[in-house]
Amino acid sequence: MGPGFRERIYQDALCLELNDQGLRFEREKLISIPFKQWTIPGHRVDLVVEDVVLVELKSVPRLGKLHRQQVVSYLRAANLRLGLLINFDVSLLRDGLKRIVL
Secondary structure, eight states, rough: OOOOOEEEEHHHHHHHHHHTTOEEEEEEEEEEEEEEEEEEEEEEEEEETTEEEEEEEEOOOSSOOOOOOHHHHHHHHOOOEEEEEEEEESGGGGGEEEEEOO
C-alpha cells in the first residue's frame, strides 16, 4: 500500500490478510494493567494473533526507543512473550518491522 495512510487503514488491511491466511486474531483486545495490588482494566492493544503474538501498529516517520518500551509493557500486561512492532510509514515494510521477545 505504501506509506502515507492512517494507522487504521493499515490495521484494516492487516486484519483482512490475517483472515485470508486463516489465522485467528483479536483486534483491539482489552487487557488489564497490573498496578501494585490492583488491576486496572480498559487498555486496548492493536492485535493479538493466535493468542501468541501481540502486534502494535504505527504510522510514524521513525520508530523510537519509547515505541519498543511500549510493546514490552503491553507484553508484560498481556502475559505474552512475543511482540511485533510494525511501522507502515516506510518505503519498504521490512524496514519498519521490529520483533520483541521477552
